[in-house]
Amino acid sequence: MAETLDLSIFVKHEDNGTAHLDLAIEGIDCAACIDEIESCVLRLPGMVDARLNYTNHRLAVEWKEGEIAPTAVVEELQRLGYRAHPFQSRLVEEEETRRAQWLLKCLAVAGFASMNIMLLAVSVWSGNVTDITPETRDFFHWLAALIALPAVAYAGQPFFQSAMKALRNKRTNMDVPIVIGILLALTMSVFETLNHAEHTYFDSVVMLLFFLLCGRYLDQAMRRKTRAVAGNLASLRAEVAHRIDSSGEIVLVPTAALRPDDRVLVRPGERIAVDGIVISGSSEIDESLVTGETAHRPTRAGDQVYAGSLNYNGTLTLQVTAAGKGTLLDEVSRLLENAAAAKSRYVQLADRVARAYAPVVHTAAAITALTWIATGASVHDAILTAVAVLIITCPCALALAVPVVQVVASGALFRSGVFLNAGDALERLAAVDTVVFDKTGTLTLPDMQVVNPASIAPDILAAAARIARLSHHPLAAAVARTDGNRRSFEGVVEEPGQGVRTIVDEVEMRLGSPAFCGLEEEARESAARHPDCSLIAFAWGEKRAILLVRQALRPDAVSVVADLRAKGLDCRILSGDRPEAVAPIADVLGISAWRGGAKPADKIAALEELKAEGRKVLMVGDGLNDAPALAAALVSLSPISAADLTQAQADAVFLGDRLAPVLATIDIARRAHRLMRQNLLIALVYNLIAVPLAFLGYVTPLVAALAMSGSSTIVTLNALRARADTGTLPRRSETTPDLVLQEA
């Protein structure tokens, strides 16, 4: 690009006269890149520091203010063969990073405490069966208390906070019985230490914390990794716009730098980057990303246009409107609010179990105490046994059962190019029995493609592709893509709104509208046969051809839909495009239940109907018009090319040109759900064995330690099976950005 991008809004100015810029780098694939990038950037004048983070592919550069322009860094990287995009860290990601660090600190404290206390506990256990003196045992118990109390106070915070939050909202979650168990076990152990007793449970408490924190941390690390990649993708996608300054000068700026009432120039063939009102110029725009409609809409001064539309043949000047203004956006956001409010809050599997679990366990403990008193034991012994019941049932395995599977499954999804936005989406995905697809941009690729290359002579197609390379028209770009030849012809002239022409071998070559090439007769015929295609004509002396262009199906759409159906899923199409354009697609895919011309409200109504039939709907969509439907469906997916608002609503986002991730997502989710239920069953069986033992008073600290670590280990190992078989899934397509190629 000859124009340089104005990066000034991304530069952070430090107090000591240095400027700081974060860049997301595309194209890093080996260890040598670290050195190459850092040393070349540092060689630039005025550069103070350049540090590449290889884990998340971000480069932090610092330079002396005013000595070098930030664009020079980007250009240097370009020269080295890397593409750099200014990166603005998002609030969510920073929040996740902070939380992950905090959990790691808690984990370190719990690990330190559990190792040291276990050292003391094992000495006491072996001493109890040999010749430990009561004084030494008391000393060890006091030391254990000294370590355990502050460690639990610090490392237990994530659980205390979560339990408090649940109780304040008058709900319970898995953390409530955990916290009750921890606190009771600690209190009893301190009490027993004071009484010079043989048994304390300090080791069980800190070990429990350590296991649980491991689960939490892994969960957080996985989510953070997904967010980092999503953050990079967002900055790679970050769009730029030509802003017209007050002096009339045109500057290329990132859209993030645009303010309402700025004026923006949109040239033919460019994607409109912001919402705005046309103040001058007229053109046809393709709003397929916004409404799903593939026919172009004529636009003139005073019309509202939306970000994501593609400008076809005329230059437009826009006035930027504040986000969320405009009739369509208003409607979409109103529907979104309703859909989100109406969506009955899905209760996660773990919470449902917790809801049933806590009362049962606490009742069991109470019954234990009463039975022991009734059979003549002292109150002290009765309470001790009851607390032992609570400790042994403290849902260590239960609390790990679901999160560990979620971590392993989202790792498997990550490797197949799917990013989960919501952790509980896996459970909802597993329940799905109906898949509703949007057509434009979801079943079809977002870019236009020539659909009849086979019926055109290869030399004509090659010539058309070469001349098309010099046109700015989006349809011509589709023609240019049919041929890898990068050379074009000399002296190509673009006639605005008509086409391009040049002289090759003393014969005039034209590519453009049928009228421009004198092929109106043939064009009428083709248009009648293919009502869903746009036409481009090519004429070079006697060599003439009509090229049909439309958004082609994703390469594996047919097989994926067939596979989905083979798995017993009902596939449907719900499109905002004209019925004539939907029909052929539905026909190819063999889907009989389809609807075209659906407005956002119609889509929601259709989903409500399906819901009323008792179906569990997965909605796959990309357009702005799909956002409310995605929110209304039980669970939703969207391709990475989707509108921003839509991606924010989707439970998961998939990468690449293929539809296979939809299939992979459902497969992995189903397997994960099966494993979650198995894990819960294992935890239940464990409790069925452990509770009677505790009831009868056989649970010593040694038994508790063995039982808890044993059950946690089994559950974790079982969860690891969620990653099995992912190797057989189709590899991600070539277009996947390289920064996700690394294994999770």
Add this chain to the structure above:
Amino acid sequence: MDVLLYLVPMALLLGLTGLAAFMWSLKSGQYDDVEGAALRVLSDDDIKP
């Protein structure tokens, strides 16, 4: 067994030193780029031939 009176606290102190070292390394950003750190160690550009 009196030896335990100072041996055990000493062992604890050593453990605490380890914990403090971990906290320091976490705070100084040594876990921000674990993959990069694994590869940087292989770079030998700082050694003059």
